[in-house]
Amino acid sequence: MAVDYLVIVVYLVGMLAMGWWGMRRAKSKSEFLVAGRRLGPAMYSGTMAAIVLGGASTIGGVGLGYQYGLSGAWMVFTIGLGLLALSVFFSARIARLKVYTVSEMLDLRYGGRAGVISGLVMWAYTLMLAVTSTIAYATIFDVLFDMNRTLAIVLGGSIVVAYSTLGGMWSITLTDMVQFVVKTIGVLLLLLPVAVVKAGGFSEMKAQLPTEYFDPLGIGGETIFTYVLIYTFGMLIGQDIWQRVFTARSDRTARWGGTVAGTYCLAYAVAGAVIGTAAKVLYPNLASADDAFATIVKDELPMGVRGLVLAAALAAVMSTSSGALIACATVANNDIWARLRGIVRTEGDQHDEVKGNRAFILLMGLAVIATAIALNDVVQALTVAYNLLVGGLLVPILGGLLWKRGTAQGALASVAVGGLAVIGLMAAYGILANEPVYYGLLASLAAYVAVSLATRPTDAAVLAAWRERLAGRAPEPGTSSETVSEQVPAAQ
Secondary structure (H helix, E strand, C coil): CHHHHHHHHHHHHHHHHHHHHHHCCCCCHHHHHHHHHCECHHHHHHHHHHHHCCHHHHHHHHHHHHHHHHHHHHHHHHHHHHHHHHHHHHHHHHHHCCCCCHHHHHHHHHCCCCHHHHHHHHHHHHHHHHHHHHHHHHHHHHHHHCCCHHHHHHHHHHHHHHHHHHHHHHHHHHHHHHHHHHHHHHHHHHHHHHHHHHCCHHHHHHHHCCHHHHCCCCCCHHHHHHHHHHHHHHHHHCHHHHHHHCCECCHHHHHHHHHHHHHHHHHHHHHHHHHHHHHHHHCCCCCCHHHHHHHHHHHHCCCCHHHHHHHHHHHHHHHHHHHHHHHHHHHHHHHHHHHHHCCCCCHHHHHHHHHHHHHHHHHHHHHHHHHHHHCCCHHHHHHHHHHHHHHHHHHHHHHHHHCCCCCHHHHHHHHHHHHHHHHHHHHHHCCCCCHHHHHHHHHHHHHHHHHHHHCCCCCHHHHHHHHHHHCCCCCCCCCCHHHHHHHHHHHC
16 A cells, blocks of 8 residues: 555655745734635635535544445534525624634624523534544554554644644645535545446345335435424534635625535435445445445555545545634634633734634644544534534524524523524434424524513614624624725726
């Protein structure tokens, strides 16, 4: 596997080089956290697709195809549906807000009293999301180098932390574009056709497998509904996703670039399920469905190509891991630490802003690596992350965007009741049960509506400022009116 090793090493060195190059561009808070809000359609689409299609979508998607057949596409398919819904219905308004975090949006909408609590929930979500991606390095490096689990996590995690810390969102954007290309070539253009041919084509696959493997709903209606609730709605409100929306240079870029990325996700979902189905024909008795991806790559692809496809899996993990990491650090610094210390930054503190956010990425990166070493179950960690996100934050975020009668008290009650309900129900029913997110979401909605109606409406001045921001008529905080006037033609 010398050629395969060379491909992987060149890829990893390239990621670090991108981080070094991005460091030269990240000279302000805006450049470091949201790439200066200057990404065009091509880069925006590629980076958005890269972040949502991680190790779970690649290795896990193939595993679901191995276990359930074509209906195993539903998990990744619902991710694509969520990205499409976000892009078509909400992305333009989100981009016009000119904020850095979801909690800042809640403060604008409700009058500045929802930030710390919502920040804690979002921080827990992004931390666990980064942890699950980091754990996946162990699987990939074990296939590549027969490496110890802890060493694999440290190696993969350190590379992501290094390039993310150096250049922030610029480095992550550049690496994500490379990762998007590698994933497209490795999974869609190489592994998919090879897997189908090696399995004897679709006719042979149908002859070898039970008919339910080709039933689009074979995975079960309740499972599909749960996927929609967790992943489709999760795409609408996650800090990691919103932070990419903030990088778009215009409303049109956010809307159409995201639509392209969402459509790509749907194709990727089907590809993963088909690869998994082919693997079931070739290796019917694997000990774990999640071994299907690594097994078919290792045994069926020629050298060099095998290295590229494994690099594609590594790219999938790294893109999600880096996106979750910068989101986690942004929330920790801007929504929690700065608020607790009562820090109010001004335009003249831009250089310090970059240093502070860079330090938080490093700190959160070390925490993610340590947590990943301590945990074993990726599925449980990912389920905890999305249950907290959807159960605690979906209602106040969408409520703020869609219902003007929602109040700060209602939002706080919704976050607290929904988050606590999800935690309590996971303890009662089990982490992997469906009930926690179902009942937690209902409890969050009930608290939001009841408390909002029982309290005074949001101040008219707050709502007026909110409408101005939604319309794109208010400047970004810390930006002078002269700077805004200079930027308008470029954005258009």
